[in-house]
Amino acid sequence: xxxxxxxxxxxxxxxxxxxxxxxxxxxxxxxxxxxxxxxxxxxxxxxxxxxxxxxxxxxxxxxxxxxxxxxxxxxxxxxxxxxxxxxxxxxxxxxxxxxxxxxxxxxxxxxxxxxxxxxxxxxxxxxxxxxxxxxxxxxxxxxxxxxxxxxxxxxxxxxxxxxxxxxxxxxxxxxxxxxxxxxxxxxxxxxxxxxxxxxxxx
Amino acid sequence: xxxxxxxxxxxxxxxxxxxxxxxxxxxxxxxxxxxxxxxxxxxxxxxxxxxxxxxxxxxxxxxxxxxxxxxxxxxxxxxxxxxxxxxxxxxxxxxxxxxxxxxxxxxxxxxxxxxxxxxxxxxxxxxxxxxxxxxxxxxxxxxxxxxxxxxxxxxxxxxxxxxxxxxxxxxxxxxxxxxxxxxxxxxxxxxxxxxxxxxxxxxxxxxxxxxxxxxxxxxxxxxxxxxxxxxxxxxxxxxxxxxxxxxxxxxxxxxxxxxxxxxxxxxxxxxxxxxxxxxxxxxxxxxxxxxxxxxxxxxxxxxxxxxxxxxxx
Numbered sequence: 040x041x042x043x044x045x046x047x048x049x050x051x052x053x054x055x056x057x058x059x060x061x062x063x064x065x066x067x068x069x070x071x072x073x074x075x076x077x078x079x080x081x082x083x084x085x086x087x088x089x090x091x092x093x094x095x096x097x098x099x100x101x102x103x104x105x106x107x108x109x110x111x112x113x114x115x116x117x118x119x120x121x122x123x124x125x126x127x128x129x130x131x132x133x134x135x136x137x138x139x140x141x142x143x144x145x146x147x148x149x150x151x152x153x154x155x156x157x158x159x160x161x162x163x164x165x166x167x168x169x170x171x172x173x174x175x176x177x178x179x180x181x182x183x184x185x186x187x188x189x190x191x192x193x194x195x196x197x198x199x200x201x202x203x204x205x206x207x208x209x210x211x212x213x214x215x216x217x218x219x220x221x222x223x224x225x226x227x228x229x230x231x232x233x234x235x236x237x238x239x240x241x
Numbered sequence: 242x243x244x245x246x247x248x249x250x251x252x253x254x255x256x257x258x259x260x261x262x263x264x265x266x267x268x269x270x271x272x273x274x275x276x277x278x279x280x281x282x283x284x285x286x287x288x289x290x291x292x293x294x295x296x297x298x299x300x301x302x303x304x305x306x307x308x309x310x311x312x313x314x315x316x317x318x319x320x321x322x323x324x325x326x327x328x329x330x331x332x333x334x335x336x337x338x339x340x341x342x343x344x345x346x347x348x349x350x351x352x353x354x355x356x357x358x359x360x361x362x363x364x365x366x367x368x369x370x371x372x373x374x375x376x377x378x379x380x381x382x383x384x385x386x387x388x389x390x391x392x393x394x395x396x397x398x399x400x401x402x403x404x405x406x407x408x409x410x411x412x413x414x415x416x417x418x419x420x421x422x423x424x425x426x427x428x429x430x431x432x433x434x435x436x437x438x439x440x441x442x443x444x445x446x447x448x449x450x451x452x453x454x455x456x457x458x459x460x461x462x463x464x465x466x467x468x469x470x471x472x473x474x475x476x477x478x479x480x481x482x483x484x485x486x487x488x489x490x491x492x493x494x495x496x497x498x499x500x501x502x503x504x505x506x507x508x509x510x511x512x513x514x515x516x517x518x519x520x521x522x523x524x525x526x527x528x529x530x531x532x533x534x535x536x537x538x539x540x541x542x543x544x545x546x547x548x549x550x551x552x553x554x
Contacts, residue, residue: 106326111423121430128433172412179395180405188404189396192411193434196388199412200419200430207423210326213334214416217344218409 066224068187069142071178074224075191076133078174080147081231082167083130086123088152089160090116101157103208115208119164122201129194136190148238165209168202170222170230177221281488281516282440284403285358286497287394290440291407292349293496293538294390296363297447298383299346302339305368305376313373322426331424338380338417345410352406361495364454364539377424384418386438386446393437441499441515444538454494454539467493471502471533471547479552487517487533490545496538505530505546523551 066074095116098104104112137144154160175195182188203213222230314320314331323331350360370376391411398404419429438446470489485502492498502514507529510522523529530548 103326107324111323111327118429121428125430125433132434176405176408176412179408180401180403182404185396189392189437190434192392192395192408193437195408196392196411196415196435197430197433199415200435202412203416203419204423204429206416207327207330207420210330212330212337213420214337214341214413217341217413218348218406219412219416221405221409 065181068182068184072137073145077145079129083126084150097157146239148235150234151236161208165205168205171198172202172219173222174227176219177223281518284399288353289361290497292361295345299342300366301368305370365452366450367452381421387414388418389436389438390443392435448540451539467537467541467543469533469535469543469545471545477550483521485519490535492537498535501534503532505532526553
């Protein structure tokens with residue numbers, strides 16, 4: 040990790056703090072919920088921005104859609120809007136859950152997704168969704184509360200569905216492996232750091 | 242959006258035997274059905290439960306894909322709908338799914354053996370596949386059942402490593418489900434959070450696809466029957482609270498049983514009546530009789546009764 044990325048990760052506020060603490064002991068359930076919320080903020084902001092920026096016509100005129108059948112192509116904007124709704128719902132439910140437990144939910148960062156055009160937007164979307172899957176798979180085992188674990192699992196599988204769809208739109212196999220590899224919090228923090236321009240201090 | 246909405250309302254649910262799976266928009270909240278509803282389930286039982294489903298899924302793809310060649314997918318009725326991009330990769334995707342389910346079977350068998358357990362064997366199945374269209378729709382049902390099974394079981398697994406392993410399979414089943422939904426013009430991700438189901442509900446959903454199951458035999462080669470054993474027999478207690486024990490019950494195929502206890506006689510209260518080890522609370526002194534009904538993964542039921550003598554102080 041270079042100096043700039045290190046700075047970004049530390050600027051990641053609660054998330055980075057949780058990861059630093061997690062290096063010496065397992066993360067608490069509340070830290071994991073805030074870690075998940077950090078990712079959901081990122082995903083929600085990505086779709087909120089992108090779908091404001093592009094219209095359904097922009098998607099329909101993209102090269103990838105010329106190869107989709109009529110119905111599948113018409114569905115793309117609606118399905119991306121549905122994914123946006125899911126990510127925003129995840130943000131709300133994680134925020135509510137943290138407040139319900141008396142914990143302080145992390146707030147969104149300022150992001151920089153660095154795409155130009157619909158094709159690049161879909162590539163970044165694919166990266167984010169597959170990152171989300173490996174992030175959830177990396178922490179589910181560590182969650183102590185069975186009910187929080189179940190909640191995380193029911194979100195993780197939805198991220199898996201999103202990833203599957205975006206793989207298809209990017210002309211790749213929906214499920215590239217028999218097992219979706221888990222990634223550690225440290226790996227995920229490094230993976231998402233380039234998308235975070237500045238984050239509020241912890 | 243109009244297209245999506247109209248198709249959604251047209252196919253907003255489907256039914257798998259005893260289980261009707263709602264695909265409507267579920268409320269999103271971090272307060273799911275408590276996993277503790279099935280206490281007393283061991284990790285090995287959950288692993289064999291998962292293996293039961295993976296056998297089913299592997300057999301589905303192993304049998305089903307033998308009926309088709311790549312050309313069927315470029316000629317399929319769905320091609321004009323999904324387009325050449327998706328159609329060209331459909332056979333590759335389904336072959337990958339088949340390989341995944343077989344890899345899940347292998348991994349689960351290995352893990353169960355490493356923990357000293359006996360992996361359940363595959364059953365005989367009938368998926369009623371007559372066309373590519375119903376192969377895809379049946380596949381979508383099986384994968385949705387798989388997602389709900391894993392999402393439901395993850396809360397109950399004790400070992401952190403096994404939870405992680407379960408999660409890495411669960412998200413793959415979810416990818417499969419989304420893809421098969423897409424192929425048949427259903428919404429790939431119908432809700433912000435996936436639903437969970439209990440082990441009993443999942444086994445009931447799988448039962449219509451199972452024709453016969455032979456015993457795992459445990460190496461002995463004999464046939465194990467599904468049998469209820471309600472215990473402890475001949476017990477007398479002075480304690481107001483008492484634990485019943487159905488764990489000596491056996492299933493014909495080694496897959497987990499579902500339990501249902503009722504009070505046959507005596508004014509006893511009961512909690513956790515759908516588990517192997519419910520708790521009862523006695524009122525006045527005297528004999529109390531309880532009946533246990535177990536159901537195996539093929540739907541076969543067996544019952545047994547037990548009488549406990551309570552001498553209150």
